[in-house]
Amino acid sequence: MSSKLTIGTIYVKNVEWGEVSRLENGNLTLNKNELLDAIAADCEFFGTVKLHIVRPGDSTRLLAIEDVMQPRCKADAPENSYPGLWGRLAPAGEGTTLALKGVVVSDIYYEKLNIKWYLDMKGECAKYSQFSKQFHVVLDAKPKEGVEPLSYARALKHASLTINVTIAKLGLGQPFDTEETFSLGPVGPGPDGKPLPRVAYAVVHAAQNDTWNFLVYGQSALGFLPTILQPAEVLDGAMIWRYWEPNYYLQNENFIMELMRRHGKDLEFVGCVISNNVMRIDDKETMAMMSARLCRDTLKADCVLVNKSGMGHAQLDASLNFIWMEKMGMPAVVNLAAVSNDKPCDNLVVFNPKVDAVINSSRNYILHHDRVETLIGADADVPSLRGIDPWGPFEHTTAAAYQGHMNQLGDFFMTADSDLAWNE
């Protein structure tokens, strides 16, 4: 029997502070003190805590906006949301999940990180991000003096998920605007009478250290071996990045959603192998071989879609996955995000002609950023903006800098969240 996940979405058209927290006809009102009370335990680790509502079209720049997430909760058991990390342990990826769309919860991250993002809500450059289309409830909390980076990261993520579920729960009992069910039930033959091609999805995720990591049911991925996850588990909060990329992209994992939507139509989606973007070349080779083995011998795949999150390093891991899949008789395609910008292949670190089927899911731009009236996270130290007045005006590449413009997993602002419009 195969499990079913239904994601029911309620669209949010406006967000404001008020006395009584509620969601009514798409208008979300939040009581700030209630939210602060809900995260009081985590605030022990914070020096200062601020909550902001930021609206599309505001003259606001968010610096060090490291996570962006859709408010979501399990409809029948909200306490089981984000299981193992935030909620009680329960299998994710089945039952019904309530999601709000048009509003996100965003975290400003003050500890040192190699890559820190920024986002503009207004101006021409706002149209280069899918996140400027949405209202943000921003958790802006600095670490308390003496708190270790890992403790800060843990507390920040926990507080953020508390806010996330608290907001999502305001939609409980209300009708969904849209609803989609994901399941991998048995499939029949294709229109030609032949069995549908069995497609596996193998994805390498960056996990470098405690605070640049991903967690599966709360378990650290450092030292992880390749493993099979149910695709719907990824969509439903079993896997969380902590502080590398916005989890919005896992909640809406574009390759998984495409494969699940086409399951039974022109392919049979046989499952998903997750592996770790390790640092040493021998280890990369081992992970790739083991992933290929899981695809061929456990999932019995005919062919494999390979993807990655992580940059230059992960290009290598993904390419090795590609090569091992093909060596084991499974034709493969690999997505390498934004390897071609101004010139073809200018960000490519793999030069192997065997890697002959590549998707380049996005590209970068140099954008002009106007001077803004409000700067959130002003002293959060964004490495790519050092030496630049963060209030603007400035010009900067979107590469590893501009939030919501693209994601390593394949999202690109031009097509992502096409159900939402930019503020004019």
Place this chain on the structure above:
Amino acid sequence: MSEKLRVVHYLNQFYGGFGGEDTAGMGVTVKEGAVGPGMVLQAGLKGQGQIVATVICGDNYVTENIETAVPEIVKLVESFHPDLFVAGPGFNAGRYGLACGAITAAVTEKLHIPAVTGLYGENPGAELYKDRCWIVESGDHGKYLRASMQKMTDLALLLAKGEKPDASALGVVGSGPAPVIDYATPAAARAVNMLLAKFRGLPFETEVRMPQVEQIPLPVLNKPLSETKIALVTDGGLVPAGNPDHLPTVNSKIWLEYGLNGKDRLDAADYEVSHQGYDNTFVNADPNRLVPVDALRALTAEGKIASMYDGYFVTTGVRTTLENAKKFGRAIAEKLKDEGVDAVLLTST
């Protein structure tokens, strides 16, 4: 193919029959049919194509007004409704090569028709445009006209039929033009479509063609290690505290050299890392683990190596283009040779 392919050929003033250096400033002109090397092209087309026009322009006119002259020529080419465009070959001629590269790239990108030129691999035009259009290795001299035109014609005819050329057999320089990517279709949909096509053995086009990488012969150390002077080079972004020369954290366009003034080891308080691509906690804790000054000083004291160059070279190796990396490498290598360095310890991250 019932109709013959309409071919437009581009030549400079010299091959177009207008003279040499004295006429290099001449503007754009057109002659009907094949001219000069065009005769060889016409013969190579073996009846499958017809040169409908030869566009001729002075090398100085193109290269000194590249912003305006190239669009002017592309517009003129378009007016002949060609199915195929061929430029040159330009051999090792600098300005002619630039013109052939620039015009062939512009025709490829603006008119979306198969376009081919032939250039010597080290022609600056090839260096600049080898990843934006099809360039066939032509040799460095006009005496190779027949041989190179044959390869150019074979490639052009394959492209016109929509076939995938065997780039190495045809002597293609670089990776050829970038495939056109349909960003309006989500990447996931494109990826699944490509995978199903590949599985079924149907044609598909990769969105990233792997560049052809030149093979670099491994140098041989021709003296014992104990007589060797070694230098330290890193792409790990180690800079003096405060990053006084603003080495970028990503996509650096510069490399820097910092003196060591006889130091025995690097003190963590004096250095920091400017690099967004790796977890640099351990380097910040002990910079010698990236730039092993302590170890080389010890090896010198033990007599295992003769000496260490009293400085280190650094850049940020993340999102660095291959071209910049090559440029940095060449410049650093020249400096090291001048300083009598025999070998380099290159630490990467």
